[in-house]
Amino acid sequence: MNNPRTSRYIFSLILTVLLGYAVFAALGTQGGTLRFGPHSPTSRVSGAMIEKNIEGARPNLTAKNHTGPSNVSFAPGSKGLENGAANIVSSIVADYRSFDTFGEVLILFAAVTGFMLLLPDKKGKNKGVTSEAPNFVLVKAAPIVFAFAMITGIYISFNGHLTPGGGFAGGAVIATGILILVLSGNEFNSQLLSLTETIAGMLFLAVGAAGLVLKGNFLQNVIPTGVLGYIFSSGIVLALNLIIGLKVGAELGSLILAGGKKEI
Amino acid sequence: MFTILYTLSLVLALIGIFGMISQKNLIKILISLNILETGVNLFLVTAGWSAEANVPIITGKLGLPSAVNFVDPLPQALVLTSIVIGLGVTTVALALILRYYRKTGNLTLEPSEFQSGGER
Amino acid sequence: MNTYLTLLIILPVFAAFLMYFFRKADNWINIAIMSFVTLFGTVSSLVMLFSQGSEVVALGGWKPPYGIVLVGDRLSLIFVALIYLITYLIAQFGGIERTKVNDHKSGALFMLLTAAAAGMILTGDLFNFFVFMELAAISSYVLIAKGGCRSSYTGALKYIFTGGLASMLMLLGIGILYNTTGTLNIAHLMLRIGLVGDSLRWLALGLVLCGILLKMEVFPFNLWVPESYKGAPAGMKIVLGSILSTVGGYTLIRLYPILIQNPGLIKMLLPLALLSLILAELAAYREKHINRLLGYSSAGQMALVMLAILFGGRMGIYAAIFIVIAHALAKAVLFFVGAHFKKSTDSSMWESYRGLSKTSPIGAVLFTVAALSLTGIPGMMGFWGKLSMIGAGLASAKYFSIGIILIITIVEGVYFLRISGTLYQSNESDVKAKASYLLIPAVILVLIIVLIGFWPGCISKIINGGVSAAERSSEYAKLVLDYLL
Numbered sequence: 001m002n003n004p005r006t007s008r009y010i011f012s013l014i015l016t017v018l019l020g021y022a023v024f025a026a027l028g029t030q031g032g033t034l035r036f037g038p039h040s041p042t043s044r045v046s047g048a049m050i051e052k053n054i055e056g057a058r059p060n061l062t063a064k065n066h067t068g069p070s071n072v073s074f075a076p077g078s079k080g081l082e083n084g085a086a087n088i089v090s091s092i093v094a095d096y097r098s099f100d101t102f103g104e105v106l107i108l109f110a111a112v113t114g115f116m117l118l119l120p121d122k123k124g125k126n127k128g129v130t131s132e133a134p135n136f137v138l139v140k141a142a143p144i145v146f147a148f149a150m151i152t153g154i155y156i157s158f159n160g161h162l163t164p165g166g167g168f169a170g171g172a173v174i175a176t177g178i179l180i181l182v183l184s185g186n187e188f189n190s191q192l193l194s195l196t197e198t199i200a201g202m203l204f205l206a207v208g209a210a211g212l213v214l215k216g217n218f219l220q221n222v223i224p225t226g227v228l229g230y231i232f233s234s235g236i237v238l239a240l241n242l243i244i245g246l247k248v249g250a251e252l253g254s255l256i257l258a259g260g261k262k263e264i
Numbered sequence: 265m266f267t268i269l270y271t272l273s274l275v276l277a278l279i280g281i282f283g284m285i286s287q288k289n290l291i292k293i294l295i296s297l298n299i300l301e302t303g304v305n306l307f308l309v310t311a312g313w314s315a316e317a318n319v320p321i322i323t324g325k326l327g328l329p330s331a332v333n334f335v336d337p338l339p340q341a342l343v344l345t346s347i348v349i350g351l352g353v354t355t356v357a358l359a360l361i362l363r364y365y366r367k368t369g370n371l372t373l374e375p376s377e378f379q380s381g382g383e384r
Numbered sequence: 385m386n387t388y389l390t391l392l393i394i395l396p397v398f399a400a401f402l403m404y405f406f407r408k409a410d411n412w413i414n415i416a417i418m419s420f421v422t423l424f425g426t427v428s429s430l431v432m433l434f435s436q437g438s439e440v441v442a443l444g445g446w447k448p449p450y451g452i453v454l455v456g457d458r459l460s461l462i463f464v465a466l467i468y469l470i471t472y473l474i475a476q477f478g479g480i481e482r483t484k485v486n487d488h489k490s491g492a493l494f495m496l497l498t499a500a501a502a503g504m505i506l507t508g509d510l511f512n513f514f515v516f517m518e519l520a521a522i523s524s525y526v527l528i529a530k531g532g533c534r535s536s537y538t539g540a541l542k543y544i545f546t547g548g549l550a551s552m553l554m555l556l557g558i559g560i561l562y563n564t565t566g567t568l569n570i571a572h573l574m575l576r577i578g579l580v581g582d583s584l585r586w587l588a589l590g591l592v593l594c595g596i597l598l599k600m601e602v603f604p605f606n607l608w609v610p611e612s613y614k615g616a617p618a619g620m621k622i623v624l625g626s627i628l629s630t631v632g633g634y635t636l637i638r639l640y641p642i643l644i645q646n647p648g649l650i651k652m653l654l655p656l657a658l659l660s661l662i663l664a665e666l667a668a669y670r671e672k673h674i675n676r677l678l679g680y681s682s683a684g685q686m687a688l689v690m691l692a693i694l695f696g697g698r699m700g701i702y703a704a705i706f707i708v709i710a711h712a713l714a715k716a717v718l719f720f721v722g723a724h725f726k727k728s729t730d731s732s733m734w735e736s737y738r739g740l741s742k743t744s745p746i747g748a749v750l751f752t753v754a755a756l757s758l759t760g761i762p763g764m765m766g767f768w769g770k771l772s773m774i775g776a777g778l779a780s781a782k783y784f785s786i787g788i789i790l791i792i793t794i795v796e797g798v799y800f801l802r803i804s805g806t807l808y809q810s811n812e813s814d815v816k817a818k819a820s821y822l823l824i825p826a827v828i829l830v831l832i833i834v835l836i837g838f839w840p841g842c843i844s845k846i847i848n849g850g851v852s853a854a855e856r857s858s859e860y861a862k863l864v865l866d867y868l869l
Contacts, residue, residue, distance in 0.1 A: 012286035020278045026587035027270065041312070044566030045450050046338035050320065054450045058868065059572065088320035088334065092341040099443045099452040103503065103515035104345045106397060107522055110496050111352030114526030117489045118359040163321070168348060198404040205398055211444070218390045220445040228322065255355065277556065284549055290541065297548045304556050311563040339562070342511055346555060349518045356525050357544045363529065364537040373538055 049096050050088055052081045084225030085161035085234040093166060094237040094244075098208075098219045101240070105204060105247060109197070112251045119258055134184045142184035149177025157245030161234035167241040171248025178253035193254040200247035207239055269310045277303030288372045290361045294354065301350040305343045312336030388428045389441050389456045392464060393506065395421050396499035400492040407488040414491040418475035422498060425468035433461040433846065438853070438863050440508070448508065448864050449569035455508040457863055458849035459705075463505045463634045466709060467627050470716050471498045473825035474619045477720075490530060497523040497623060504631050508864055510558050510568045510592070513635070514551065517595060520628060521547045527623070528616040536615030542608035550598035550605050557591025560584065571864035574641050574857035586649055589642065593653075596639070599632030601683040602690060603660035610667075613679030614732075618723035618822075621675060625682045625719055626712035633689045633708040637701060640693055641857035654694050658788055661687035665792045669799045674722050674734045677799070678715065681758065684796065685711040688773070691785060695776040701851045703773035709847075710757060710765040710836075713829050717754035720826040721747050727819040734803045739811025747817070748807040750826045755800035757833050760793055764837040 041047045048057035085091035093101055157170030181188050211220030219236070226233035280300025287293050312335055320337035365371055399421045406413045432439070438457040442448060456464070475494070500520035507513050525547075529540040562568055564584060565576040577585060598605040613621055636643075643650065661684055668680035685707065692704040724747050725740060726732055741748035757764035760771075770793065777786040836843055853859055 009286050012282050015285060016278050016282040019281065020274070023274060023278075023587060024271075026583040027274075041334060041336040041338075044336060044338065044562070045568070045572075046312075046336050046566075048450055050334050050337065054446055057450070059449055059567075086322045088322070088337040089340045089344070092337055093344055095444060096446055096451055097338075097341060097511075100341075100345050100512055100515050103500075103512065103519055104348045106496055106499070107349055107352045107515070107519050109400075110493060110519060110522045110526070111355045113489050113492055114356045114522065115359045117493075117526055118356070118363055118529055164319075166344075168344060194404065198401050201401045202398075205394060205401070208394065212387060212390060215445060216386065217441065217445040218394065218443050277552075280552075281549065284545060293545055297545065297552070300549070300552050304552050304559070307556060308559040311559055338568075339559070342559075342562075345511075345515060349515070352522050353518070353544065353548055356522055357541070357548075360525065360529055360537060360540055360544065364541060367534055367537060373541060 046092070049092055052083050052091075054096070055082060078228045079226070081225055081228060083221070083234070083237070084228055085237045086229050087161050087163065087166075089164075090161045090166050090237055090241065091234070094160075094240040095221065095235070098236070098240060101244070102204065102208070102219070105201065105244060108248065108251050109201060112197070112255055115255060116258060138184045139186070142180050142186055145180050146177040149173055149180065153177065153245060153249060157241050158231070158238070160241040160245075161237045162229065162231070167244025168248055170241070170245035171250075172252060174245065174249030175252030175256060178249075179256045182256055182259075188253070188257060190254055190257045193250045193257065196250040197247055197254065200243050200250065203243045204240070204247070207236065207243065211236070265315060266310070266313075269313070270307065273303050273306035273310055275303075276300075276306065279303070290364070290371050290373070294357050294361070297357075298350065298354060301346070305346055305350075308339045308343050308346070312339035386439060386441055388432060389439050389454050389506065390443075392425050392429060392468075393454070393499050393503045395424065396495040396502070400495040400499070403488040403492045403495070411487050414487055415475065418491055418495060419472065421495065422468055422472035422475050425498070425502070426465060426472050429461055429465040429468055432456060433458070433465055440864055440866075447867065449567050449572035452512050453508040453569065453864060454506045455571075455860075455864055456506060457853045457860070458846070459637065459851075459853040460505050460634070462705070462709070462846060462850050463630060464502055466712055467501050467505070467630060468498070470622065470626050470712060471501075473716065473720075473828065474622055477821055477825045490527060493523045493526055494619075494623075497527070497627075501627050501631050505634055508570050510561065510570055510573065512568075513570075514555060514558060514595070517554075517599070518551060520631075521551065524620065524623065524628065527620045528612050530620070531615040531617050533615055535611045539608060539611030539613070539615045543612050546605055546608050547598055550594045553591045554593075554595030557588045557594070560588040561592065564588070569864070570638070571857075571861040575861055575865075577642055577645060582648075586646060589646060589649055590652075592639075593636075593649075596632050596635045597690075599628050600636065600686040600690060601629060601632075601664075601679075602687055603656060603663060606660070606664070606683050609679045609683050610671075610676040613675045613682075614673060618719065618726075621678075621723075622716050622719045625678065625715040629682055629686050630708055630712045633686060633704065636690060636693050637704055637708075637854050638860075640696075640701060640854055641860065643693070644696060650694050650696075653690070654782075654785065657687045657690040657694060658785060660684075661691065661792055662788065665795050669795050671799075672733050672735060674725070674732050674737075674803075675719075677734070677803075678718055678722065681796070682711070682715060684792070685715075685758065688789065691789065692769075692773045692776060695773070695780045695782060695785075697776055697779055698851055698855055699772050699779055700776035701854050702847060703769050703776050705847050705850055705854075706769035706772065707766070710769050710833070713833050714754040714758045714766065717750055717826045717829045717833070718758075720822050720829075721751045721754070724817075724819055724822040724826075725751075727822070728817050729815055734806060737803070738806050738809050740815065741808045742811075743815045744817040744820070744823075746823055746827070748804070750823065750830050751807065752804040753830050753833065754826075755804060757837065759797040759800055761797075765833045765840075767837065768840045 041050055048054045083091045083095050153170045153174035156165040156173055157167050160166030178188060208219040210222050212218045214222045221235040223235040225235045277300050280296045280303055283296025284293055287296060314335055317335045318333055320334045399417050403414055441454040443452045497520055500516045503516035504513055525540050525544050529536050564580045565573055567573055567576060601609050664680045664683035668677050671677040671680060689704050689707050692700050725737055729736055757766040760766040774786055
C-alpha cells in the first residue's frame with residue numbers, strides 16, 4: 001500500500017468509478033433505459049437537412065417535435081433542390097455546417113505548421129523509416145502503387161457527395177501513397193506539398209468569399225445544384241470536397257515527409 | 265441494443281480517463297487520450313443510430329425518403345470533425361513529447377517540476 | 385456590416401495563409417500583415433459596437449437553428465474589440481514574432497489563434513465553439529512550446545493533456561445536449577433546455593462547462609497554469625492571460641441564462657470557484673517567479689469572475705464583464721512590463737527587481753498602476769468591478785463568499801504591493817533598461833485603465849447594453865431566431 005504507484009492507481013480508480021457512477025446515474029433516470037432521446041431525426045434539426053427543406057422548415061421552439069412539413073418528396077432525379085448531394089452526411093459537412101469544416105481544415109493546418117515548427121530541423125536525405133535499405137520490389141513498385149493511390153484518393157474526393165467518402169477520406173488515401181513513397185526511399189518534393197497546402201487553403205477561402213460577394217453570406221452556395229445523383233450535382237459540396245482532398249493530402253503528406261526526413 | 269452501445273462507449277471513455285489520471289508515461293497518457301476520444305466519438309455516433317433506419321445516402325431503392333427512414337446524419341458529421349481534431353492534437357502532442365524527450369531524456373513529467381521556484 | 389462580422393474571422397485566416405509567400409522575406413512584412421489585420425479588426429469591431437445594435441450572420445445562408453450563425457450583439461462585440469486591441473498590441477510591439485527563427489510559421493499560428501478567439505466569441509453554435517476552442521488550443525500548445533526551455537515543454541504538455549481531457553468531456557456534454565434537445569444552436573438551446581430531465585441536464589451542462597473552466601483556469605483544470613505561464617514566450621503569456629481567459633469568461637457570461645435554470649449546478653460550482661480563488665491567490669502569495677505569480681493571479685481573477693456570474697442578477701453580470709475587461713487590460717500591462725524587466729535584468733524573480741524604478745521609472749509606475757487596478761484600489765478600473773460584485777453578493781445574500789473575497793483581496797494587495805515596494809527600494813546596481821519599446825503598449829493600456837477608473841461612466845452605457853444582452857435568454861433568442869418569435 002505504501003507503494004506510490006499502487007496508491008495512484010487506487011486513487012484514479014476511485015475517481016473514475018465516481019465519474020462513471022455520476023454519468024450512468026444521470027443517464028439511467030431517463031425512463032429506465034439509456035436510450036434517452038427520441039432517436040428519429042424528425043425531432044432534431046437534422047430532420048430538415050435530410051428533407052433538404054430548410055427554407056420551408058419552421059422549428060418549434062419548445063416542444064419535442066419541431067421540424068416543419070415533411071411533405072417534400074425527392075428521389076434520385078430531383079432537380080433544383082437547395083442542396084443536391086445524395087450523401088446527406090457530405091451535405092452537412094460541406095454545406096449546411098461548412099463553417100465547422102472550415103475550422104477543421106484550419107486545425108489541421110495549425111497542427112501541421114506546429115509539427116514542422118516543433119520538430120528539430122535536420123536537413124538530410126530521405127532514408128526511409130527502417131534502417132535497412134528498401135528492397136528492389138518495394139522501390140520499383142512504390143511509384144505504381146502511388147499512382148493508384150492518387151487516383152483512388154481523387155476518386156473518393158470527387159464522389160464524396162454521392163457515396164461514402166469525401167475530402168478527408170480522399171486526402172488520407174493520397175497521403176497513404178506518399179507514405180509508400182517515403183517507405184521505399186523515393187524522393188518527393190516537400191516544397192510542392194506546402195505550396196499545394198497554402199493554395200488549397202486560399203481556394204477554400206475563395207469559394208467562401210464568392211458566396212460572400214455574390215450571395216451575401218460566407219460559404220453560401222453559388223453553383224447550381226443540378227440533378228440529384230449526377231456527378232456535377234451538388235454545387236459547393238463537390239468544390240469543397242476537392243479542395244479539402246487536396247489540402248488534407250498535402251498536409252498529411254508533408255507530415256509524413258517530415259517524419260521520414262527529419263531525424264527522430 | 266442501445267443500452268449496450270451507450271454503456272460500451274462510455275466504459276471506453278472511462279477507461280481512457282482512468283489511463284490519463286493513473287499513467288505517468290507521456291506516450292501512455294496520449295494513448296489514453298485517444299481511447300477517450302474514440303469512446304466519445306462512438307457515443308456521438310450512437311446518439312444518431314437507429315436499428316430500423318437506413319444509411320443517410322439517397323438511393324433509388326427507397327421510395328419516398330423522409331427523415332424517418334434515415335439514421336441521424338448530423339452526429340456523423342460531428343464525429344468526422346472530431347476525428348480530425350483528435351488527429352491534430354495527437355500530431356502536436358507527439359512532436360512535443362519528442363522535443364521534451366530530447367531536452368530532458370525522460371518520458372515522464374517529474375514531480376519536481378510541480379514545485380514552485382525554478383531554474384530561471 | 386454583415387460582411388465585417390465575417391471578416392473578423394476570415395481575414396486573420398487569410399493572413400495566415402498569405403504569410404507562407406513571405407517566408408523568405410524580412411520579418412517586418414509579417415509584422416506589418418499581422419498589425420494591419422488586427423488593427424482592422426479593432427477598428428471595425430469598435431465601429432460596429434458604437435454605431436449600431438446587433439447583427440446576425442447566417443453562414444452559408446442557412447437560417448438558424450439549422451446552419452451556423454455568427455452573433456455580433458452588444459455583448460460579444462465588446463469582447464471582440466477587446467481581444468483585437470490586445471492582439472494588435474502584441475503583433476505591433478514585439479512578443480511572439482520577434483523572438484525566434486521560422487517566423488512566418490509562428491506568425492501564421494498567431495493569426496489562427498486570433499481568428500479562433502474571435503470565432504469563439506462570435507459563434508452562436510455550440511459545436512462550432514468547440515471547433516474554434518480546439519483551434520485556439522492547438523495554436524497555443526505550439527506557441528507555448530516555442531519558449532524552448534524545459535518548462536515550456538512541460539507546460540505545453542500539461543496543457544495538452546488537461547485540455548484534451550476537458551475538451552473531450554465537453555464534446556460528450558455537447559453530444560448529450562444534442563441528443564436530448566435536438567439542436568446545437570445556443571439560442572435554440574436556451575429555449576429548449578427545459579425539455580431535458582433534471583439530472584441529465586445537470587450532467588450535460590457540467591460536462592460542457594469543463595471546457596470553459598479550462599480556459600478560465602479554474603481549479604481542477606488549472607494544473608497547467610504555472611508552467612505554461614513560466615515557459616511561454618512573452619507574447620504568448622499575454623495571449624494566455626488576457627485573451628484566452630477573457631474568452632472563457634465571455635462564454636460563461638453568454639451561457640448565464642442556461643446556467644441560471646439549474647440551481648443545483650450553481651450550488652456545486654460556488655464552492656469550486658471559492659476553492660479556486662483561495663488556492664490560486666495563496667499560491668501567488670508564495671510565488672517568487674514573476675510569470676508564475678501572474679499566472680496564478682489570472683486564475684484567481686477568473687475565479688472571481690465565475691463567482692460574480694454565480695451571484696447572478698444584473699449586478700453580477702455587470703461585475704463579471706467589468707472584471708474580465710479590467711483583468712485583460714491590467715494583465716496585458718503587467719506582462720508587457722514584466723517582459724521589459726526580464727530583458728533589463730535577465731531574471732524572472734521579482735526579488736531581483738530591487739531598485740528598478742531608477743533605471744525604468746515609467747515601467748515601475750505602469751506596473752504599480754496595473755497591479756493596483758487588479759487589486760481593486762478606489763480610483764482604478766478594477767475597483768468598480770469589485771464594488772458591483774460585492775453589491776451582487778449582498779443582493780443574493782452570499783455573505784460567506786463576500787467575506788472570503790474581501791480577505792483574498794487583501795492577500796492580493798499584499799503580494800502586488802510587495803513587488804512594487806521592491807521596485808522602489810534603493811539599490812546601487814547599474815542595470816541598463818533594455819527593450820523599452822515594450823512600454824509603449826503598456827502606456828496605452830494604462831491610459832485606458834486610468835480613464836475608465838476615474839470616469840466609469842464612459843463605458844458603463846456599453847457594458848449595460850452587454851448586460852441586457854447577456855442577462856435574459858429572451859433577448860438573445862429574439863435576436864438570433866427573430867423570424868420565429
